[in-house]
Amino acid sequence: MASIKxxxxxxxxAEPERVARFWCEVLGYVAPDSDGTESPAWFSATDPTGEGPRLFFQRVPEGKVVKNRVHLDVRAGTGLVGAERLAVLEAERDRLVALGAVHLYTQYANDEDESCITMQDVEGNEFCLD
Incomplete structure (x- = not known):
């Protein structure tokens, strides 16, 4: 049996600290205390509970040019359905737009799937609220 990694x-x-601080606000993560080891080339964020993965933000010279092949799903409406779920997702969407996110589109519930909101972070990386 393989071990869990x-x-x-x-x-x-382009701006590691800016993007990291945005995601700290989205997820409730924390940025490291300033100890003089930060670099303008990278920044990290961690789950204060120790359960979620570390997020690492690294400066690269090229800008984003195509849709992400991998994205984060932010679980804002877990356990909710219908209008109640949509209301929670829309409230979270509004909070994140105030932080600099962009609302791309909303997929409304149908006979098979619940509502989901697709957004972009402060540098255009796609993510979903679901």
């Missing part, structure tokens, strides 16, 4: 999620970006 720990992992981090790495974001290529």
């Amino acid at each position: 720990k992992f981090q999620v790495t974001f290529d970006c």
